[in-house]
Amino acid sequence: MDTPLLELWNVSKFFPGVVANDKVNLKLNQGEILALLGENGAGKSTLVKMIYGVNSPSEGAILWNNHEVTIRSPNEARAMGIGMVFQHFSVFETLTVYENIQLGLDKEFLDTVSDLRQIIIEKSEQYQLHVDPERYVHSLSIGERQRVEILRCLIQDVKLLILDEPTSVLAPQEIEGLFEVLRQLSNEGCAILFISHKLKEVTALCHRAIILRGGKVAGECDPGKETPNSIARMMVGNETQLSETYPKVETDQILFQTNQLTLTPSHPFGCGLKSVNLQLRAGEIYGLAGVAGNGQEDLLAVLSGEDTRSSADSIQWQSKNIGNWDAGKRRKLGLAYVPANRLGQGAVPEMSLEENTLLTHSNKLSTNSIINFPKLKQLAKDLINNNQVKCRNEEAQAKSLSGGNLQKFIMGREVAQQPKVLICAHPTWGVDIGAASAIHRQLIELRDAGTAILVVSEDIDELFILCDRLAAIYEGRVSQDIKTADTSIDQVGEWIAGGFISQAEVAHA
């Protein structure tokens, strides 16, 4: 390779009180797939945002085709041939694919094309993206929406494509499809910067990997020659035990269950719930696999009591019918809940960690409605220390914490209630490997203490490591559960694509 497509020279980015990136040097050649790895808060997102023109570097230089450039905005980045697919898609659900793509393009560019619709169809065929320009985005699956985002980048001849954790929202079958597209692009000379937490994918796809730690480049390797475990060690930098296996257990005391729980969707594009039966047993972890948007949100809301539309007898706590109880009453029974949305649901962004501790410990920390502040402060401090939450102190606002640290805090807070039933959504979503195994151990300890635990996750590997029983959710239906020991990733993979429904219908017929 002669001159690299993109080069970073000693690029640093300072935020108030934080060095997000510290003298990062990086080279990316044409047609190369480069993985950007690192723990949470290692500075991956900041780095790619600088390349995409969202932020500009505090120091250092960015070179594009051997010329120093200043990328002032994503518009400029797109004009140069840099495309980016964010974790959270920026598409309008009520518009069609065509309209969404048109909205994202510059006026100058639109003037140069004669028939955008034709180009969409051609590009879609060329890369086998199967995107129909006339469909409304709300009718598309998450995987299809991601392909719309990718297509949007491809319309303007893209030379560098940045993907921020693209596989976290996809089913295993969809991931392979995405990789095919990326490999094809790479063969045509397009460079790809791939951010991921999933090391297996990095070893399967990427030509080279750069590891960030604490904002600095900590290492570089050829993923083909490494194992997921050896790369993970480079990322965390110490001898954390990785992908531990925990002994599976089996009990028969049902604590919490739903009976034919059926619910209309809470928003127009949701899928609601259809005759859901699930049983949580004391001392067991029940894992619910599924691709995002298959009714998990509705299910979590109705189980936690945030949504009280269900009939009383559709949810039972031992022998009590609690379907119409609100979240406060269910908490008093011993229910704890770690929600998917950490900032804004699990924690109030503007409030301190101390006040956020009070959020779900209010009954214990007050007498006659007077808050016991010394006790509250102590509990908040303990939560921070025991869970290695990185923050200024207990008075730091929740919004100032990184996503992974806030998750550690919320997880610790809910576990500290010593709940009888714990509902846990995406426990390690966006959390680094070190913290993820700490969270896993916490859950296992809680299980061994006799808590019934429900884990809803999109990460099948995690569910297999953690859970004693597994089931899948697809379009608002939940499959039969099965002991983890008796199933395989392939089978659960089929289930989350709806495989269990036809099976059940066949069995009935």
Add this chain to the structure above:
Amino acid sequence: MLRAQPRLESSKLMSWLSPFIAVALTMIVSSLMFLWLDVDPLKAFQVFVIMPFSDSYNLGELIIKSTPLMLCAIGLALCYRANMWNIGAEGQLLIGAVASSAIAVSATDDAGFGTYLLTIGAGVIAGAFWAAIPTWLNRRFHTNIILTTIMLNYIGLYILLWAVHGPLRDPSGFGFPESAMFADAVMMMPLLESGRATISIVIAIVIAIAAGLMLFKTLPGFKLRVMGAERSAAKYAGFSENKIVWLVMLFAGAMAGFAGASEVMGPIGQLVPSVSPGYGYAAIIVAYLGRLNPVGVIIAALFMGALYMGSDLAQIELGLPTAVTGLFQGTLLFFLLACDFLIYYRFVPKRPLRKPSSRSLINEEGAA
């Protein structure tokens, strides 16, 4: 050049400083206004800010103006903390005044303490009822509380006008739209021997402190703040939204109703069409000036009371129209909301768009 940068954490210092910065900016802008009106700004500020505090008579009048502002603003502060945009203090105050007057006009000089309490209670309950209407509409039909409370302000005003022209008009009052003067038995106790100020101000301050303690030291106050800051977090924690909404709205209505009662039972002594020179609206500004903190509201109400006093004095001393007060208030609220930007953002020097030249690097080293 400067550019705005979001702060990692909200600035505590700025949340205290921003009302003072806003007051300072209001002073600067209104100085220009006074210059344009050919009034010496220094003289104007002496009239608006110093004179209300200058002697015991003015001080007493200042307390009279501040009391209804304080009473209304305490309730509004709690509403706004809970994200309930109650603009209806004015209407609730007027209805409270009408209800109190309805009891008071029939009271005689030998009426007992029971009648006195009934007169106050009528105002409090009527105010709370007037706040209950938009609350119920909001809970039942999800109506916009801003719109319904504003509409009810007008309805309240016309009920007042109907009352003074009709059932409550003084039969021996030569047809003036006013009620008879109330008997002493149903008048608020005076604060001092002389002057018109009543014990209402003491009640207001006590309630403000109690509300402040409730908001920051108790669980109901915490629930209220969580609900205002993040409704879905309150839902997640299992705090009942309905209960909080009803409590703050009824409380605010009761406080405004009490303000109306204490006006007609205190300094005015009868029901007149001009019970309130817009106290209920000005209380919105007071609530914000006091940082939506009931204790801060005490100081903010005194400040706003001084502005009202000042506008009276400005008419006498400087011959300025009362509309000047409205201009003052509007400018203040504008800067107040604008200054809150500083709590969440800070200004940092704009970086040069190009890479720093070698010269500026040398300068930096030289400075270090």
